[in-house]
Amino acid sequence: xxxxxxxxxxxxxxxxxxxxxxxxxxxxxxxxxxxxxxxxxxxxxxxxxxxxxxxxxxxxxxxxxxxxxxxxxxxxxxxxxxxxxxxxxxxxxxxxxxxxxxxxxxxxxxxxxxxxxxxxxxxxxxxxxxxxxxxxxxxxxxxxxxxxxxxxxxxxxxxxxxxxxxxxxxxxxxxxxxxxxxxxxxxxxxxxxxxxxxxxxxxxxxxxxxxxxxxxxxxxxxxxxxxxxxxxxxxxxxxxxxxxxxxxxxxxxxxxxxxxxxxxxxxxxxxxxxxxxxxxxxxxxxxxxxxxxxxxxxxxxxxxxxxxxxxxxxxxxxxxxxxxxxxxxxxxxxxxxxxxxxxxxxxxxxxxxxxxxxxxxxxxxxxxxxxxxxxxxxxxxxxxxxxxxxxxxxxxxxxxxxxxxxxxxxxxxxxxxxxxxxxxxxxxxxxxxxxxxxxxxxxxxxxxxxxxxxxxxxxxx
Amino acid sequence: xxxxxxxxxxxxxxxxxxxxxxxxxxxxxxxxxxxxxxxxxxxxxxxxxxxxxxxxxxxxxxxxxxxxxxxxxxxxxxxxxxxxxxxxxxxxxxxxxxxxxxxxxxxxxxxxxxxxxxxxxxxxxxxxxxxxxxxxxxxxxxxxxxxxxxxxxxxxxxxxxxxxxxxxxxxxxxxxxxxxxxxxxxxxxxxxxxxxxxxxxxxxxxxxxxxxxxxxxxxxxxxxxxxxxxxxxxxxxxxxxxxxxxxxxxxxxxxxxxxxxxxxxxxxxxxxxxxxxxxxxxxxxxxxxxxxxx
Numbered sequence: 001x002x003x004x005x006x007x008x009x010x011x012x013x014x015x016x017x018x019x020x021x022x023x024x025x026x027x028x029x030x031x032x033x034x035x036x037x038x039x040x041x042x043x044x045x046x047x048x049x050x051x052x053x054x055x056x057x058x059x060x061x062x063x064x065x066x067x068x069x070x071x072x073x074x075x076x077x078x079x080x081x082x083x084x085x086x087x088x089x090x091x092x093x094x095x096x097x098x099x100x101x102x103x104x105x106x107x108x109x110x111x112x113x114x115x116x117x118x119x120x121x122x123x124x125x126x127x128x129x130x131x132x133x134x135x136x137x138x139x140x141x142x143x144x145x146x147x148x149x150x151x152x153x154x155x156x157x158x159x160x161x162x163x164x165x166x167x168x169x170x171x172x173x174x175x176x177x178x179x180x181x182x183x184x185x186x187x188x189x190x191x192x193x194x195x196x197x198x199x200x201x202x203x204x205x206x207x208x209x210x211x212x213x214x215x216x217x218x219x220x221x222x223x224x225x226x227x228x229x230x231x232x233x234x235x236x237x238x239x240x241x242x243x244x245x246x247x248x249x250x251x252x253x254x255x256x257x258x259x260x261x262x263x264x265x266x267x268x269x270x271x272x273x274x275x276x277x278x279x280x281x282x283x284x285x286x287x288x289x290x291x292x293x294x295x296x297x298x299x300x301x302x303x304x305x306x307x308x309x310x311x312x313x314x315x316x317x318x319x320x321x322x323x324x325x326x327x328x329x330x331x332x333x334x335x336x337x338x339x340x341x342x343x344x345x346x347x348x349x350x351x352x353x354x355x356x357x358x359x360x361x362x363x364x365x366x367x368x369x370x371x372x373x374x375x376x377x378x379x380x381x382x383x384x385x386x387x388x389x390x391x392x393x394x395x396x397x398x399x400x401x402x403x404x405x406x407x408x409x410x411x412x413x414x415x416x417x418x419x420x421x422x423x424x425x426x427x428x429x430x431x432x433x434x435x436x437x438x439x440x441x442x443x444x445x446x447x448x449x450x451x452x453x454x455x456x457x458x459x460x461x
Numbered sequence: 462x463x464x465x466x467x468x469x470x471x472x473x474x475x476x477x478x479x480x481x482x483x484x485x486x487x488x489x490x491x492x493x494x495x496x497x498x499x500x501x502x503x504x505x506x507x508x509x510x511x512x513x514x515x516x517x518x519x520x521x522x523x524x525x526x527x528x529x530x531x532x533x534x535x536x537x538x539x540x541x542x543x544x545x546x547x548x549x550x551x552x553x554x555x556x557x558x559x560x561x562x563x564x565x566x567x568x569x570x571x572x573x574x575x576x577x578x579x580x581x582x583x584x585x586x587x588x589x590x591x592x593x594x595x596x597x598x599x600x601x602x603x604x605x606x607x608x609x610x611x612x613x614x615x616x617x618x619x620x621x622x623x624x625x626x627x628x629x630x631x632x633x634x635x636x637x638x639x640x641x642x643x644x645x646x647x648x649x650x651x652x653x654x655x656x657x658x659x660x661x662x663x664x665x666x667x668x669x670x671x672x673x674x675x676x677x678x679x680x681x682x683x684x685x686x687x688x689x690x691x692x693x694x695x696x697x698x699x700x701x702x703x704x705x706x707x708x709x710x711x712x713x714x715x716x717x718x719x720x721x722x723x724x725x726x727x728x729x730x731x732x733x734x735x736x737x738x739x740x741x742x743x744x745x746x747x748x749x750x751x752x753x754x755x
Contacts, residue, residue, distance in 0.1 A: 102717070109505050128719060132505050216610075216697060272590045274700035275611030421718035429525075432701035436613060458501070 055089045056346075056355050059105065059118035061097035066301070069375035070168075073368060080362045085355045101125065109134055113345075116352055117359060120165055120341035122156025123417035129341070130164040136342035138163045141357055147364055150382045156337045156417040166364055167336030169378035172320075172411075173223050174332065174404050176285060176299060177292045179317040179396075181208075189319045192326050193231065200268045203291045210268040212290035214276035215435050218428030219416070221260070223333070224294045225431055226415050227321045229256035230331050235412035241419050241452055248449040249442070257441035261434045274435055286312045294321070297401050300377040304395055318400040320407055329409025336381040337417055379405070419452065420459065426451030491732065497725035504721035516726035525702055526727075529710035530734075532617060536685035536706065537738075539621040541678055548629055548677060552636035552670075553662050566637065569630035577627070581694030584623045585610070613703035616696050620704055624691050628684065632677045639673035640666055675747045679739055686735040707731050 058078065062071035071094075078090045093115060095104055100119055108114045109129050120126050120135075129135045139162050142148040148163075157165035182188070185206065190196040200210035215221045229237065233252035240246030247253075263269065270276070270284065282302055284290035286309050293299075303309045303316040320330050340363070346352045362368070366388075369380035374392040379401070390402050416424045430444040439447075498516055502509045520526045555565045572580065587594045588609035596606050609619040643666060651661045667674075689708035692698055698705040698713055705713065707727060715724030 106504060112507075124719070128503065128505060132507070134505070216699060218699075272608035272611035275588075275590075275608060275616070275696065422714075422720070425714060425718055429702055432699055436700050438613070438701060 051087055053087045053089060054351055055091055056117065056352055057091045057093050057115040058340075058359075059093045059095060059100060059115040061095060061100055061119045063094050063096055070372070070378075073371055073375070074363075077359065077362045077368070081355060081358045084358045084362075085351070087351070088355050090355075095119075114341075114343045116343050116346050117356065118341055118343070120339065122165060122167065122337040122339065123413075124421050126157050126165045126341055127159040130159040130162070134344055135164040136344050136346050136356070138166065138342065138360070141360060145357065145361055147360070150364070151336070152334065152381060152383055153336055153411075153413060155413050156335070157339065157341075165339050165341035166360065167339035167381035168363075169338075169369075169372055169376075170334065170336040170381045171296045171298050171379055172332050172334045172401070172405060172408070173227060173294065173296050173414075174318055174320045174401075175292045175294055176303065177317050177319065178285065178288065178312075178315060180315040181288070181291050182317070189317075190322045192322050193324050196322055197263075200263070200266075200292075204267060208288075209270045209284060209290035210292060211263070212281040212284035212293040213269045213273050214278050214281040215274045215432060216277055218431050220278060220281070220295075221431050221435060222415070222427065223296070224321075225257060225260050227294070227331070227333055228259055229253050230333070230412055231321070231324050232256040232259070235331050235410050238412065238415050238418045241423070242456065244456055248445045248452060253445055254441050257431075257434060257445060260431075261437075261441060264435050265437070269435075274432060282308075285316065286310065288312075297379055297404075298377070300397050300401060303397055304377065314396060316397055318397060318404055320404045330407045331410045331412065332404070332408045333414055334405075334408065334411035335414045335417065337414065339381070377401075420455035422455045423448065423452050494725045494728050494732075497722055498729045499726075500722040501720075502722040502725075503719040504716075504724075505719070512722070516723045517730070519723060520727060520730065523714075525705065525714070526707075526710055528702065529705040529707045532704060532706045533686055533688070533734075535617060535621065536624070536688050537682050539625065540681035540685050544625045544629055544632075544681065545674065545678055547625075548632045548636055549667065549670075549674065551629070552633050552640055553666060555633065556637055556640040556666075557658075566634060569633050571630065572627045573631035575627070577690040578694055580623060580627050581691065584619075584626075584695065588619055610696055611700060613700050616700060616704045620692055620695050623695060624688065627691070628681075632681070635677060636670055636673055639670040643669050679742060679747065682738055682742060683735055686731060686738065707734075 058074070060071070060074055061067075062074055074092070078092065082088050082090055097119070101121060105114060105118060105120065105125075109132070112134065114129075114134060120129070126135060130137075139148070142163060151167065152170055154163050154167070157163055157167065177189075185202070187199060187202065190199050203210040211224075213221055213224070226238075229252070232255045233246075233250055237246045237250065237252070241248060270290065273281075281290070281293055281295075282299065285293050285303075297318070300318070304313060306313050309316070320332050323330055342356050346356050364382060366382070366384065369382050369384060370388070370392055372378045373380055373389060377393075377398060380389065386402060386406050389405075390399065393399070415427070419427075426448045430439070430448055433439040434441065434444055497509075499511050499513060500509045501512050501515075551569065555562060555569070558565060575583075586592075590596060590606055590608050590611070593609070595609060599605070599607060607615055609615050647665055647669075648661055651665055656664070687708060688706050689712070692704055692706055692709050693712075696704045698709040702710075702713070708731065711724050711727035711731075715721065715727060
C-alpha cells in the first residue's frame with residue numbers, strides 16, 4: 001500500500017513537472033494586445049502610462065561580417081528611436097535571412113504573432129501576410145510623415161492600394177564587365193543588343209567566356225531572360241500575366257527566350273553552368289575566365305573588396321543591357337523587394353504605434369540611404385538626386401553604376417514581384433530546361449502559361 | 462513493486478506520460494498533416510477550405526511528381542543492389558584483417574558522422590568539371606570530361622554515389638558487429654573440414670548475419686524514401702528537376718509556393734509509400750531471415 005502510494009506520488013510529481021514544462025508563461029500565449037491590456041487598464045492616467053517601460057522586437061537579418069555596416073546603421077536608428085519614445089526598449093533579434101523568410105517568420109505569421117518590426121520580402125510574402133491582416137497598413141503613417149512619394153517604387157509592398165512595408169535599399173540589374181580586358185582589346189560598351197552579341201562573338205573567338213552565369217539557382221539566368229523579354233515584349237508585359245491581359249506565350253516572349261537559348265547554344269556561357277553556384281560566376285570574372293556577367297548592382301561589394309576580388313578591384317565596370325535598336329529607351333530592372341514590415345497588432349497599442357512611427361522616421365531618411373550607399377554600395381530605395389549619390393563614392397565601379405541609373409529610360413520590377421510563386425517555380429524549371437536544351441521556347445512558355453492559368457484560377461481577380 | 466505494477470490503474474498511469482508524448486509528437490502531427498492534405502491552406506490563413514482529394518489528384522497527374530518517385534526508387538535500388546553487397550563485402554574483409562582493424566572501422570565510419578552540408582561541398586569539389594578528382598581519373602584513361610552535377614544523365618548517379626559513400630560505413634559497422642559476435646568455433650570447424658574462405662563467408666557467415674543485413678536493407682529503404690538533404694546540398698533538385706525526390710518536390714512545388722495543403726499531401730504520400738514498402742519487405746522477405754540459431 002505504502003509502495004503504491006509512493007509510486008503514485010512520484011508519478012503525479014513527474015506529470016506535474018511535464019505539464020509545467022509544456023505550459024506557457026501567463027502572457028505568452030495570449031495575443032500581444034491582450035498582454036498589454038492590464039498595463040493600460042491599471043494606469044489610466046496618460047502621463048504615467050507613457051513612462052511605463054515597454055518592449056518591442058525588431059527581427060533583422062544583418063548577420064555576419066558582410067552585413068556589419070547595415071547592422072551598425074540599424075543600431076543607430078534603434079538608439080534614436082529609444083531616445084525619442086519614453087520607456088521604450090527595443091530588442092534586436094538577429095536571424096539568417098533565408099531562415100527568417102522561409103521558416104521563422106512564416107511560423108510566426110501562421111500563429112498570428114509576428115514581431116512588432118520584421119525583415120520581410122515584398123513579393124509575394126508581404127502581400128500574402130497583408131491579405132491575412134497580419135501586417136500594419138503604413139499608408140496613413142507615410143502620409144503623416146510625408147514619405148509616401150519619396151520612394152523609387154513601393155510596388156512589391158503594395159497590396160490593394162495600401163502600403164505594408166518599406167524597402168531598405170534598391171538595386172538594378174546589368175552587366176559587370178572586365179574593363180581592363182575591354183581596353184586591352186579595344187572593345188566598347190555596346191549600344192544595342194546586336195552589338196552585345198557581336199561583342200560576345202569577339203570574346204568567344206579570343207578564347208574567353210563571354211558571359212559568366214551560374215544556373216544552379218534559376219533566378220540567376222532569369223535575370224537575363226527577364227531583361228530580354230522586357231525589351232522584346234516591353235516592360236509592361238509582365239504586369240499583365242496575373243490579370244490575364246498578357247500571355248507568356250506571346251510571340252515576343254518566345255523571341256526573348258529563344259534569344260537566351262541561342263546564346264547558350266552559341267557557347268556564350270561556360271559549359272556545365274547548370275551545376276554552378278552563384279559564387280562560381282563571380283569567380284569566373286575575378287579569374288578573368290569570363291568577361292561579362294549579368295547580376296544585380298549589389299554585387300559591386302564583391303568587386304570592390306580586395307579580400308574577395310584580389311587584383312580585379314578597380315578593373316570591373318558596369319553597363320545596362322542595351323536596347324534592341326540604337327536610341328531606344330534603356331529598360332532596366334530596378335527593384336526594392338526587401339525591407340521592413342510591421343505587425344498589425346501594433347495598431348492596437350498607441351505607444352507601440354508611436355515607436356513604429358519614430359523608427360520609420362529615423363530609418364528612412366536621406367542621410368541613412370546615402371550612408372547605406374556609401375558603406376555598403378546598396379542603391380537608395382528612396383528617390384535621390386543623382387549628383388548627390390555620386391558624391392558618396394569615387395570608386396569607378398560605383399560611378400559606372402550611377403551612370404547606368406542615370407541612363408534608365410523605363411524601369412520595371414523583377415518578374416517575381418508581379419507573378420505568383422507557383423509561376424516562378426514553373427519559370428525556374430523552364431529556364432533550366434532551356435539551358436539544358438531539353439525543351440523549345442514555345443513549349444516552355446506553354447508550361448509557364450499553364451501554371452499561370454492555374455494560379456490565376458486559384459486566386460480570383 | 463511487482464504487485465503495484467499488476468494493478469492496471471497504476472500500470473496505466475505509468476504508461477500515460479509516454480503515451481501522451483507519443484500522441485502529441487507522433488500521432489497528432491500525422492493526423493494534422495492528413496487533415497491539412499485535404500485543404501488548399503496556404504500555411505498562413507485562418508480560413509481553410511477543404512478540397513477533398515484535389516491535392517492528391519494534382520500530384521498523381523503531375524509528371525514531375527512521378528519523376529521524383531522514380532528517383533526515390535533509384536535510391537532504393539542503388540542501396541539494395543549496389544550498396545548492400547558492398548557493405549557485406551567490406552564487412553567480411555574488415556572482420557578478417559589481423560592488424561589495424563580499429564583504424565579501418567573508424568575510417569569507414571567517419572563519413573556517416575560528417576554533416577551532409579560538408580559532404581556536399583567535399584563531393585562538389587570531386588565532381589568539379591575543371592579540376593575535380595572524378596574527371597582527373599577519367600582523364601588518365603583518356604575519357605572525356607563529364608559534367609557530373611550539370612548533366613541530367615549523370616546528376617542522379619552522382620548523388621547516389623555520394624549518398625552511398627556517406628552511409629556505407631555506418632552500416633558496415635553494424636554488420637561487422639554481427640560478424641564478430643558469431644562464435645569462432647563455427648568458422649574454425651568449417652576450416653578444419655576444408656572449407657575455403659569464400660565458402661565459409663557465403664555458407665556460414667552471411668547466412669548467420671542475414672537478420673542484420675535485413676535490418677540494413679530496411680533502414681536503407683526508409684532512408685531512401687525520406688532523402689532530401691543530400692539532394693538539396695548537391696543539386697537543389699536540378700538540373701531542371703531531374704534529381705528531385707519526393708521530399709524536394711514537396712519543397713519546390715509546395716512549401717516555397719505557399720501551398721501547404723499540397724505540401725502536406727506529398728508528406729502523407731511519402732509516409733504511406735514508406736509504410737507500404739517496408740511492410741511488404743517485412744512480410745515477404747525479412748520474416749524469413751529473422752530466426753537464426755547457432
